[in-house]
Amino acid sequence: MTDVMVTDVRAPLAWVPKGDVPALASAALAFLDTASTAFGRATAYNDRQTAQDAELAVHDALLSQDRHLYALLLTLPGVTDRARQVGVKNLLGVRGELDLELERQVLARLVAELPATRVFKLFVALRAGDDKAGIHRANNARTRKLILRVILGSPKLELWAVKYRTKMAESLTHAWGVRTTSIVRAILTRGSDRWTSKEQAIVRKAIDRFARDVETARACVAFALRASPPRTRGAPLRLLAAYESAKTDLSLGKRLPLEVLEGIRSTFHKDVKSATLIELTRDTMTAAQRMSVQRRAEVDVRMDPTEYDAVRLYLYAFEMGMSREILDALMEKAKKAASALRLGYARIGVLLDASASMAGSREQALRPMATALAIRDVLAHAADATIVRCGGDTDGVLVRPSGATSLAEGLVELLAAGVDAVFVLSDGYENRPAGRFAEVVAAIRNMGLHTPIFHLNPVFAAEAGGVRSLASEGVATLPVRAPEALGLAVDRGLREAEPRRGLDALVGLARLPESTVSHVVDR
Amino acid sequence: MSLTVENILRGTGLGPMQSVGQMQVIPLTGDDDATYAPPELEVGTHGYGSVLLRNTHDKPTIVPYGAGWVVKQAAQDHAIASSAFVEPGAERIVGNAMCIQQTQPGLIKRAKHALTILPARLRAKALAIRNVDQYSKLWEHITAFNKELGIESAANLVTFLTQFQKQLDEFVAEFELVPRQIGAIVLVSGEVVGIERAPSAAYFAATWEPLVRVCYGSLAVASKRSDPPRTRLPFLALAKGLDALRAALEDLRVREDQLTREIVDFARSLRMKRADQADDTLGDAQLWTVAGSTLGGQVVTRGDAVSYASLVLA
Known part of the structure; x- marks a missing residue:
């Protein structure tokens, strides 16, 4: 069902920072943390409203500082669908100075990568607003055109018409207005040979000019609006x-x-x-x-x-038990993801936090642990890996979270094993005691040991305005919500110390569609 | 009649101490007593000062004293001053409940609302006036509590919860339940400020978030100290190599375990007086109010055995 028709173009994008670069870099990093981990939902630590308020504030901060950079970063690989959804809403709802053509391309790209369910949810929310999703009403020419271009230009229009009939009707009504929708509906109940020239012009303006296939678009719109069109001579859809x-x-x-x-x-x-x-x-x-x-x-x-993606397979295995078939698929996926990952280290240590908080919230039970396990698998295939677990109960591959968090001993154990770099997979909450990991990192650095330590964090923490760090110095804390986003996370970690270089590199990763065609992923 | 913490802790084991900022928690582990269900209730208000509790489980439950319900409805938030038994499938009206939101009118519609547990200091005040039949009985204490924290407002607990939301949320995240955990000894700034024992791990899990977030979190918020408590040992290794570092960490763990045992031994010796009359009974179970020089609260006993205890700084 996946239909990604957008060609990646590493566009030579001109971006010049405005104002204070360190402040911008800070806002951009906070944004990346949020955009790659926040889902606008409750976590084990924050309720939905708190998590969402923090998430939207981070979006707004970057948008207000540099709209251009905000738009480009939204297109980075590893940015969540949720962040893209919020990004589209922000770009449509807030006026700015951004080059309209560039913004149109960005919007096309963002919508193209959203699953159809999110696209329609977004369109409906743009009509009425959706407090639960943190989306405000937006009704302007760009919004209306985007809706019509995406829906009527889709190769999946017929499938969407039967699958999202009501939402499609709502979206079209938002784009056309109630009066025009009513007129279009009335026109479509009659055969096109009986339309007046004025009616033909209305249909051309409302439907045809956005359509990939005019007859299909007219039939699907009629279906969505329950217009009961007359029988046509051609084969029905x-x-x-x-x-x-x-x-x-x-x-x-x-x-x-x-x-x-x-x-x-x-x-x-x-x-x-x-x-x-x-x-x-x-x-x-x-x-x-x-x-x-x-x-x-x-x-x-x-x-x-x-x-299925690895995180979903782990979640399934938590519920139904691990089978040979699932395990093989997981390892195959990990191997494939690892082959695209250039860590640059021959021997790595992986410190897996499996303490109770990694179980996540009831709303997304076990997702942090599933994500950590999927990332562990990729890392284990990307280099010669030594894995140390903190807390949790295991029957082999699956690890169920339990107990308190004490990561310091594991870190020392990995370093003693002579690894070239350490990857800590943790939500960043430490309690045996809090701060012990940072104390040990400081002691290690004082000893003259400079082995890189990367903290990969799959959990958005509202109170941190991003992801939570285990140590403020000597460790690069990187948000990562899925194994596919590991490359971006590691790249970010390697460049964290050089803000300008980091921002340029990120802009270089931004992807825009080759054409303006919007094709939406249906998954 | 008196009771020691030793009686309350009988049959429990100790988990490793967890320590974040000024707050520390020593988990108590043990076997489940399946007699009681967690206090997951349908709650509503009948009138100001009158709380209806409905136990939807097929087992009786114990509602903790200082249990409160802060709702998003335009309704006056309420709390109860004393613990209460609620029989399985039964409704119970607590007629001497308290308003904790002076400026908000309206009644709470009956539903499963999230449980909160009053800040430890207010919980102790509430327990002392549990038999007073006046819905505004906690207002002056809430106002004073808010004022101590720099909040100038009416007797509204929501102001405190909103103002310190970030810190309170962090407490929930930072302290993790361990397997078979049925209780905890809570320390703030190195002093024992609470002892909790629940009938089962499920019961404890259902009450832990409101306890750590509001009841004990409020004490940590109020603590003006920024330096680590004396019961949080620092890691001051000047190790020359990883083996020495590992040895230093191991040594620190040993000292931390020793310190934990010392704290618990001290707590065990604490003695409290028991009230002459039980506050509530259910079958052979009795609810008693107890008070000592440092800790006070309520316990549920069946014969000599303690099924439930919640003691906070007196």
């Missing part, structure tokens, strides 16, 4: 036809997504069991749905572990 047919014969809807067919079943075929539905949609299920069905064990639907 397959999914729209399947949707209508399934109302009388459920089996005719088997090409529809599971959740769409479930909606039809619950309204028109209440006597049909959900297991029958799973049988029917076995071939069209998304990877996430197959994983969910496996959990319920209602119907034997084959789940291919290679289709």
